[in-house]
Amino acid sequence: MRVGLIGFGAIGQRLARGLLAHPQRVTLSGVLVQDLSEAQAAAQDDLAQLRPLLSDSRDAWLEAAPDLVVECAGHTAVDAHAVAVLGAGCDLLLVSVGALTDDARYERLRALAEAHGRQVRLVAGAVGGIDWLTAARDAGLREVVYRGRKPPQAWRGSPAEPGRDLDALVAPTRLFEGSARQAARDFPRNANVAATVALATLGLDQTRVELWADPGVSDNQHEIEAWGEAGHLLLRLDNRPDPLNPRTSLVTAHSALRAVLNWRAPLVL
Ligand SMILES: NC(=O)C1=CN([C@@H]2O[C@H](COP(=O)(O)OP(=O)(O)OC[C@H]3O[C@@H](n4cnc5c(N)ncnc54)[C@H](OP(=O)(O)O)[C@@H]3O)[C@@H](O)[C@H]2O)C=CC1
Ligand SMILES: O=C([O-])CC(=O)C(=O)O
Numbered sequence: 001m002r003v004g005l006i007g008f009g010a011i012g013q014r015l016a017r018g019l020l021a022h023p024q025r026v027t028l029s030g031v032l033v034q035d036l037s038e039a040q041a042a043a044q045d046d047l048a049q050l051r052p053l054l055s056d057s058r059d060a061w062l063e064a065a066p067d068l069v070v071e072c073a074g075h076t077a078v079d080a081h082a083v084a085v086l087g088a089g090c091d092l093l094l095v096s097v098g099a100l101t102d103d104a105r106y107e108r109l110r111a112l113a114e115a116h117g118r119q120v121r122l123v124a125g126a127v128g129g130i131d132w133l134t135a136a137r138d139a140g141l142r143e144v145v146y147r148g149r150k151p152p153q154a155w156r157g158s159p160a161e162p163g164r165d166l167d168a169l170v171a172p173t174r175l176f177e178g179s180a181r182q183a184a185r186d187f188p189r190n191a192n193v194a195a196t197v198a199l200a201t202l203g204l205d206q207t208r209v210e211l212w213a214d215p216g217v218s219d220n221q222h223e224i225e226a227w228g229e230a231g232h233l234l235l236r237l238d239n240r241p242d243p244l245n246p247r248t249s250l251v252t253a254h255s256a257l258r259a260v261l262n263w264r265a266p267l268v269l
Helices: 008-020 036-042 047-051 058-063 076-087 097-101 103-116 130-139 180-186 192-200 252-263
Strands: 001-004 027-034 068-071 089-093 118-124 141-150 173-179 207-211 221-226 231-240 245-249
Touching: 001 008, 001 076, 001 118, 008 027, 008 047, 008 245, 008 252, 027 036, 027 058, 027 141, 036 058, 058 076, 058 097, 068 076, 076 089, 076 097, 076 103, 089 097, 089 141, 089 252, 097 103, 097 180, 097 192, 130 141, 130 192, 141 192, 173 180, 180 192, 180 207, 192 207, 207 221, 221 245
Parallel strands: 001 027, 001 068, 068 089, 089 118, 141 207
Antiparallel strands: 141 221, 173 207, 221 231
């Protein structure tokens, strides 16, 4: 299977490294980047072999004929490239799940995938339990809450920063309380998982979200609680941040890698 990537940041680099470790199962067809010289500089050591595969031209990158494209670049990249990728006949794995808080975009991508006989899949990413949640949804769910808790510096550059000295926080501070739709829209680099949990369960408007900056934690904590006919789920993950981008959990790239390797595997777990 030929796999193309969009984005070569923390997730893209870690995922590329993982794909290169499975040459018998996947071939990296190309990496679409925004800033070519920055990407060339990032492609060091074991990633140096990727330099010829980096491209800032979507047409040239698509000419390498990926079967599957993994988006790991952000909401604006979904906006810019998802339609063209599906139009070119590729499957699409989205990491920036929060981009689907736009209902029109969601429906457009779904319809395009259907028209081309392709699939859009959403990565589980930084969270777990999505299998239980989707099964419990079919059994009947009443209430779902997602709580995200990260160190203060992980919220830099987000709407929580203006008017707040993140470095001076001495106690856990709630930055947001509301719907998953609003959380994922307002915090596009921190709350994609709010959209993932919501899309797997009660939907973007019925799933409740709290986001916290907590000077007492060093991991990215994700807590999911759900009540329904199938029972009660209480799940907490203490995710190591990716050193390249501390607002992103290190496991996210591995979740994308697992999804790619499972795409056509004869036996999947
Ligand atoms: N589902 C999940 O569990 C998670 C989802 N995410 C999502 O994944 C995204 C990527 O995360 P991460 O790798 O840590 O972020 P990084 O900021 O480390 O890397 C993103 C890279 O994508 C590049 N980029 C941005 N727009 C485009 C574009 N249109 N075409 C090509 N490249 C582009 C950026 O370039 P530049 O620096 O020039 O902007 C940057 O190099 C996040 O923005 C978030 O939306 C993140 C964590 C968890
Ligand atoms: O990686 C994480 O911990 C979660 C994250 O940033 C997101 O959902 O956007």
